[in-house]
Amino acid sequence: MRSALHAEWTKLRTSPGTLGLALAVIVSTVGSSAAVAAATGCAPGGCGQDLTRLSLTGVQVGQAVVAVLAVLVIGDEYSTGMVRVTLTALPRRTTVLAAKAVVVAGVVAVTAVPAVLGSLTVGWFILPGHEVVPRAAVGSVLYLVLIGLLGLGTATAARNPAAASGIVLGLLYVFPIIAQVVTDPGWRRHLQQAGPMSAGLAVQATGDVDAVPIGPWQGLGVLTLWALAALLTGGLLLARHDA
Amino acid sequence: MNAFGQVLRAEFTKFRTVRGWVVAAVAAAGATILLGLLPGMQGSCGRNGPGSECAPTLGPGGEVVVDSFAFAHRPLTGDGSITVRVTSLTSRLLDPGPDGPPPDDGSPHEASAREAATPGASPRGSRPAVVPWSKAGLILKAGTAQSSSYAAVLVTGGHGVRMQYDYTHDRAGTPGTVSTDSPRWLRLTRTGDTVAGAESPDGTTWTTVGSVRLAGLPPTVEAGLFTTSPQHAERVGGSLGAGTTGGPTEATGTFDHLLVRDEARSAGAPGQVARPAWEGENVGMPGPAPQVPGGDLERAGGVFTVTGSGDIAPAVAGAAGIGVSLARTLAGTFVMLLVVTVVSTGFITAEYRCGLIRTTLTASPRRGRLLAAKAVVVGAVAFVTGLVAAAVAVVLGQRVLRGNGVYVHPATTPTELRVIVGTAALLAVAAVLALGLGTLLRRGVTAVATAVAVIVLPYLLAMTVLPDGAARWLLRVSPAAAFALQQTATQYPQVANLYTPANGYFPLAPWAGFGVLAGWAALALGTAAVLLRRRSA
CATH class of the missing domain: 1.10.357 (Tetracycline Repressor; domain 2)
Structure with missing residues (x-):
């Protein structure tokens, strides 16, 4: 396992796109958070909105880049045929x-910390005076890590990076829109509880926690289930199928 | 090829x-x-037996309108004018309880409004509020049927004096809210097909707000006082769990110095013909009737209030509208x-x-x-x-x-x-x-x-x-x-x-x-x- 870890880290570290994507995560997250905070333009501390959550809006954009980064970790190997070399060197596929x-998880966590902290700082400067809840910050980092794992699992199962990123982004973004459309309150709530993004982002809620369809940590739990399901499917297909 | x-x-x-x-x-x-x-x-149109179908109410211009208000009126034949002083206009938000008024149409916003309102555990009943488009004033209407042609001059909760006619038209008069210290005199004058609306701070110097031609106005129209107050809606949350909250409102207008000049009757033998009786009516409003004065308001000469809920306006979709x-x-x-x-x-x-x-x-x-x-x-x-x-x-x-x-x-x-x-x-x-x-x-x-x-x-x-x-x-x-x-x-x-x-x-x-x-x-x-x-x- 140690040598496998070392090998994977070397591959990721030396792959040309990684650093750019990591920077893109930070820039897109902080940038869109700042844009949203600036466009909100309400009186300091008095616009009836969950300001911590508002300053973390960028996570919803940054997660797309995180998903791409994760998809590329295995997707690129399928594109280039590198996966055959990897599996020859390390025949135990689950270990890989x-x-x-x-x-x-490690790379996303290291990237997510500055992205989330940067968003909160920018949000605090633009809309000063609100309390920053640590749970929202820690939860957002964990959220991004889980999105990364979801992306990795999906890409392993789908084997085509473009299709995989389409599937992951679809999973993330379709649920909230359908929930917006479905008008039966019970169904809407269930959809928001089941969707990986709407459930996972419940962890960012700080104000009126009762108004959120699912508890903060339970929501992150739902996302963990999604990520685990994707990794298990990916792992099973990887173990069974010809590479 | x-x-x-x-x-x-x-x-x-x-x-x-x-x-x-x-x-x-x-x-x-x-x-x-x-x-x-x-x-x-799910909605309630046509679900509660015959009569609950949501047939669109089409105004004179062919657009869908809402037309519900409390109306104290009397017939007015031929040319004439009606004048009144408005001394106050207050509004209240009505909290729709589980046994409250049924939703008009089962629109999603109402459903989510109820859901959002429940955890707040607000006390049942009503609370005072400023409803910017609550209206009280004079109206001259082709009949008491819904969606008939009309012209009105009115005071609003937050948009000053307006002259509105045939649902989609709106002209602004003097801004400012009405109170006992700064009352507003309003007057509607009919001359043939033309209805002019005027306002005055003291009852002597009059400013015309608008003069409109209502084609096909019948010889006898219903003229009188009205009050109405639209649905209010506001956004709650503002995040993934966002929704809208809202509900019906009710306004009360206080009037005095009511005077009707009836050209047709004054041209005849004054005193011979009985003055037409005033009637109170809730146009297009279900449920228990708010107080609308009847009897002889002109002779009473005193102060009276009209309380109503609804709107006289084009119908919109969404939180504050229907459907x-x-x-x-x-x-x-x-x-x-x-x-x-x-x-x-x-x-x-x-x-x-x-x-x-x-x-x-x-x-x-x-x-x-x-x-x-x-x-x-x-x-x-x-x-x-x-x-x-x-x-x-x-x-x-x-x-x-x-x-x-x-x-x-x-x-x-x-x-x-x-x-x-x-x-x-x-x-x-x-x-x-x-x-x-x-x-x-x-x-x-x-x-x-x-x-x-x-x-x-x-x-x-x-x-x-x-x-x-x-x-x-x-x-x-x-x-x-x-x-x-x-x-x-x-x-x-x-x-x-x-x-x-x-x-x-x-x-x-x-x-x-x-x-x-x-x-x-x-x-x-x-x-x-x-x-x-x-x-x-």
Whole structure:
């Protein structure tokens, strides 16, 4: 496992796109958070909105880049045929996937910390005077890590990076829109509880927690289930199928 | 067959032989139709026996109107005038309890309003509030039937004195609120078909607010005092769990110094003919009657109040209005947009991925022509599937909604066509934009993510999380502006409502919004064409 980890880390570190994508996560998250905060333009502390959550809006944009980064970790190997070399060197396929998962989680966590902290800082400067809840910050970092794992699992299962990123982004963005459309309150609530993004982002809610369809940590739990399901499917297909 | 036709044919063959793309396109169209037909909404129209059908009330101009108010009136034959002094106008929010007034139409907003209101545990009853468009004043109406022609001069809760007539017309008078210290005198004068509204601070110096011609006004009209107060709505949350809250309001107007000058009667023998009796009536209002004075108000000469709820205005869809607009049936467009974006990006990046692009460019060396052929293929596929899906969703979706008792605002056939063709055009141009981005970025995953972020994400953010200002800005500049093509509801400044994108109100005019998307697509495709020619494949 140690050598597998080392190998995966080397691959990711030396792959040309990684640094750019990591920077893109930070820039897109902080940038869109700042844009939203600036466009909100309400009186300091008095616009009846969850300002912590508002200053973390960028996470919803940044997660797309995180998903792409994660998809590329295995997707690129399928594109280039590198996966055959990897599996020749490390025939235990679950170990390969586990090592990739650890590396992805680590890289995303390291990227997410400055992105989330940067968003909160920018949000605090533009809309000063609101209390910043640590749970929202820690939760957002964990959220991005789980999105990374979801992306990795999906890409392992789908084997085509473009299709995989389409599936992951579809999973993330379709649920909230359908929930917006479905007008039966019970159904809407269930959709928001089941969707990986709407459930996972409940962790950002700070104000009226009762108004959120699912508890903050339970929501993150739902996302964890999605990520685990994707990794398991990916792992199973990787173990069974010809690469 | 000419050269372009051959390239076109080759590209179409490539598209149709990739099973994943065809399946995705058909599945997306199916999902769009399904979401349009999803019976996720229940209403009460026609559900409570005969008489509960939500037949549209059409005003004199043919538009859908709401017409409900408390009316103290008497007949007025021929020319004449009516004058009154308003000394106060107060409003209250009525908390709709579980046993409160039933929703007009089971609109979603009411359902979510109830849900949002429950945890707040607000006390039952009512609380004072400022309702900017609550109205009290004089009205001269063709009859007491709903949606008949009228002219009114009135004071409002927050928009000063207004003269309004035939539901859609509104003219501003002096601003400011009315109180015992600063009362407002109002007067309506009828001369033939013309009705003039005037206001005065003291009853001696009069300013005309407006003079309008109401064609076909009958010789005898109903003239009198009225009060009404519209639904209020506000946004709560402002995040993923966002909803709207609102409910009915009620206003009370206090009047005195009522004077009716009846030319026809004064021309005859004064004192001989009995003065017509005043009647109190609630026009278009269900439920227990608020107090409306009857009897002889002119002789009483004192102070009296009229309490009413409702509105005399064009009907709007959304939180403060009734029912939903046509765009509700096209909610599934988003799913198609996502699929069209991914497939169109993949249509070119797949060639880069497996090296097929070199074969393609060898067979058809004119690169601009190749890109044009690809754009035509993805655009046409998106247009046709979008057209079918939108047509089915709009036509059948309306039936399902109406069958469920939901009030759907009627739209004219040209508007319906614009919505259906517009949705197809939106998908086609989005496909071309995605193709352009795919050609620029070449790497499948990066291109897909960028295209989704540029085309799909702005719409999602604007609809769900963003505060109103940011959402409107985004819907002006981003490709999502094209969703304005689906707007069927009209925005009236004299009707308070949440005119938010999520309720189907977009900041740009339909085809202007489409122009924004077309501009983005042209930019992407143009840059892609230049780069495709310059770069080695």
